[in-house]
Amino acid sequence: MTDIVDELKWRGLWALSTDEDALRKALADGPVTFYCGFDPTAASLHVGHLVQVLTMRRLQQAGLRPLALVGGATGQIGDPRPTAERTLNDPETVANWVNRLRGQIEPFLSFEGENGAVMVNNLDWTAGMSAIEFLRDIGKHFRVNKMLTKDSVARRLESQEGISYTEFSYQLLQGMDFLELYRRYGCTLQQGGSDQWGNLTAGLDLIHRLEPDASVHCLATPLMVKADGTKFGKTEGGAVWLDPEMTTPYAFYQFWLNVDDRDISTYMRILSFRSREELEALEKQTEERPQARAAQRALAEELTTLVHGADQTEAVIAASRALFGQGELAGLDERTLTAALSEVPHIQVAELGAVVDLFAEVGLVASKSAARRTVKEGGAYVNNVKVAAEDAVPAKEDLLHGRWLVLRRGKKNLAAVEVTSA
Numbered sequence: 001m002t003d004i005v006d007e008l009k010w011r012g013l014w015a016l017s018t019d020e021d022a023l024r025k026a027l028a029d030g031p032v033t034f035y036c037g038f039d040p041t042a043a044s045l046h047v048g049h050l051v052q053v054l055t056m057r058r059l060q061q062a063g064l065r066p067l068a069l070v071g072g073a074t075g076q077i078g079d080p081r082p083t084a085e086r087t088l089n090d091p092e093t094v095a096n097w098v099n100r101l102r103g104q105i106e107p108f109l110s111f112e113g114e115n116g117a118v119m120v121n122n123l124d125w126t127a128g129m130s131a132i133e134f135l136r137d138i139g140k141h142f143r144v145n146k147m148l149t150k151d152s153v154a155r156r157l158e159s160q161e162g163i164s165y166t167e168f169s170y171q172l173l174q175g176m177d178f179l180e181l182y183r184r185y186g187c188t189l190q191q192g193g194s195d196q197w198g199n200l201t202a203g204l205d206l207i208h209r210l211e212p213d214a215s216v217h218c219l220a221t222p223l224m225v226k227a228d229g230t231k232f233g234k235t236e237g238g239a240v241w242l243d244p245e246m247t248t249p250y251a252f253y254q255f256w257l258n259v260d261d262r263d264i265s266t267y268m269r270i271l272s273f274r275s276r277e278e279l280e281a282l283e284k285q286t287e288e289r290p291q292a293r294a295a296q297r298a299l300a301e302e303l304t305t306l307v308h309g310a311d312q313t314e315a316v317i318a319a320s321r322a323l324f325g326q327g328e329l330a331g332l333d334e335r336t337l338t339a340a341l342s343e344v345p346h347i348q349v350a351e352l353g354a355v356v357d358l359f360a361e362v363g364l365v366a367s368k369s370a371a372r373r374t375v376k377e378g379g380a381y382v383n384n385v386k387v388a389a390e391d392a393v394p395a396k397e398d399l400l401h402g403r404w405l406v407l408r409r410g411k412k413n414l415a416a417v418e419v420t421s422a
Helices: 003-010 020-029 047-061 091-108 131-137 151-157 170-185 194-210 249-257 261-271 276-288 294-308 310-323 334-341 355-362 368-376
Strands: 033-038 065-070 118-120 187-193 217-221 346-349 380-382 404-409 413-419
Touching: 003 020, 003 047, 020 187, 020 217, 033 047, 033 170, 047 065, 047 091, 047 187, 047 217, 047 261, 047 294, 065 091, 065 170, 091 118, 118 170, 151 194, 170 187, 170 194, 187 194, 194 217, 249 294, 249 310, 249 334, 261 276, 261 294, 276 294, 294 310, 310 334, 334 404, 346 355, 355 368, 355 380, 355 404, 355 413, 368 380
Parallel strands: 033 065, 033 187, 065 118, 187 217, 346 413
Antiparallel strands: 380 404, 404 413
């Protein structure tokens, strides 16, 4: 198990730890139980959470026992945001989100064998605790002057809005989680993102105060940011979610396919389960032939399969190929086709018009005259069929699933038309 430390470092998954030598010794001495927490502050996890979920999977494959905590209690409070107070969700909503997040995390872990995973909920040990008990048993052991130094708290104190006691107390709740999991399951390692370091160490300090003989550790992975400085996991449309109803499998696949060449090596090492030799080969291909996007395709296929399954991955790959003339559009199911076309420029029309009118209206060309030139030069396609006449008008029979036309100019410029009254 000690090899996992070197593996995490090579993959860029090691940002901070409390005592590396002590952690290596603990791993060498025997099975280690660890936990990572996820707060249900939305109906789904997003791709930013994949770093932690997949690191849990990696640690379990190395022999550690994972506890996956979905915070039914902390989810009602929310970790302090850098600039403003969170909107608090009602307990029923949070309980529903707990179940949804559990269902997303469980497929990544194994629940069998000696290091089988356990799903836990911090509402189990907070729901019956009174405010007086919480202040006496937990609050007594925290020092306000130290709490004020936490980055998330310090930033809010400097803002005009300040910080409420509710969000200020979040680190007490997370600290209590580590203590409870230590006592209930023998958990000695907490894993999280480096932006959570203050909360991670709060639990470690609490255990040291109440269990002086305990040997416990914290490990933080680095925050992932894009080479252009924007936040990882964000697109123009917002977050990239794991729930297929919130982000379609096609859009999920395309997100990874479109990763910047400057970022793909970092993302591959952190998120892929391919061997070091395979990853280095893909990195070399990216350097030599970046236009082939071999690494992006490999990561998109691997992660889409992990999150959405092999069948969905095959469907989105088939759709991606078919849209660019490398497969049969008619063979795509309606849901996949609709998801794919929602990612390209598209318009709705009440009835079919001339091809040149549709090309101009959807924005594939600047004008109808430009559309005519495109047809004349042989660069206009409808449903992957070359348009031969400038006055061509698609028939209702041409509509895919009775509603869609796929327009293409040249090899790469795509758009779609949805006919609403056909």
